[in-house]
Amino acid sequence: MAEKGKADGAYDEIERMIIFQEITPGSLVSESMLTASTGFGRTPVREALQRLAREGMVQIHPSKGVLVPAASVDTQLRLLELRRVLEALAVELACGRAAGEHRREMAAMVDRLKHEEFTLGTYLETVKETHHLIVDAAANEYLADALAPAQALSRRFWIAHMREEADQISRGSTLHGRILEAILARDDSAARAASLALNDYLVDFAYAVLGHLRPPRNKDSSAA
Template sequence: MAGIGKAAQAYRDIERMVVFGEIDPGSLVSESFLMEKTGLGRTPVREALQRLSRNRMVEIHPNKGVLIPSTSVEAQLRMLELRRVLESLAVRLACERALPADRSGMEAMVARLERGGFDLEGYAETVRGTHDLIVTGSHNAYLADAMAPLQGLSRRFWFTHVSEVEAEIKAGASLHVAILRAILAREPDAAEAAALDLNDYLVDFSYATLGPQGSRRSR
């Protein structure tokens, strides 16, 4: 059990380093480097890297090292096409299936998001927590497995490219609150509409990273 816990911690630590650019995109690092950065042993780090590789957060190159891939708008948009469908399903199922414990967690998250005052890392944890609450509330393990890499990649792209931090955090928090409130009200149509609003925001954000020529309306 301790090993499982350490692998999960290694995953979170390395994912955080990738998401926040603590390891430069395009760089090749060693397991030893990651062991030193996380303070964890080879086995949990290796297990974490296998999972991160499956989730497309890193690429493992035997006898060379671990590559931190660069982000791209094209890849982000393709990912969001799939996330759009799966997240709509997740919020509808959560409206139907969320248990009292799930709903209690969602209520606490709504209060936390509305309280605000986040730095980037604090906001990252609320985003992760919100997604975890929704997929847990859907009570479909297959959906949870499918959503995890999509949400991780989405977070990475957003945190890599965000510039107007305060405004973007405020916008994102409001969108996540709308989803959670609709689930708590057990209104699947409203929850799906709120999830699609979030997806539209992420698509617009992705295009905006291309500059003025990147507007969706210019296509």
């Protein structure tokens, strides 16, 4: 396997460990522990940690270790403010730019979201694939770089505070499916509305963690 491929593999495995809290939030871990846990060598683990640090998933403290910061509701809400704008742009661009292969993969993904019986792990991978499909179809690498950390940190928060797993997976599958269906129809207005509806769900989820109702929504967030 090429070194780049190893770094990607180390990234995926460490991200999974963080998201599923196999590494306790607020704890310090060492590169050697991660090397042993993932099965990857020091260089790919180090490259993966640098990428995760850029995305805000870890903080690297030389001579001390790697800190996995705790996820807070306040941080999640600020992330969702950014994600809201970027994802609305991504789906609008994808409506006009999605090529034949993108559209075939999106159609297959819609079918999976409607009919597959997901575990939490397989659902999470499907969501990541869906996000990658949309960003690839949008054909803007700068947008991809900006969205990736917001989506990864949002997934981490969602998993950390998951309750009523089957219901949440069902709701998320429906919302993601609606976005893809609108892109396939090349309906940028419907795609934007579906993207905002997903964001509204995630914001409501964050407020529910606090035991609070969300404040009244702005006009642009009312369409589902």
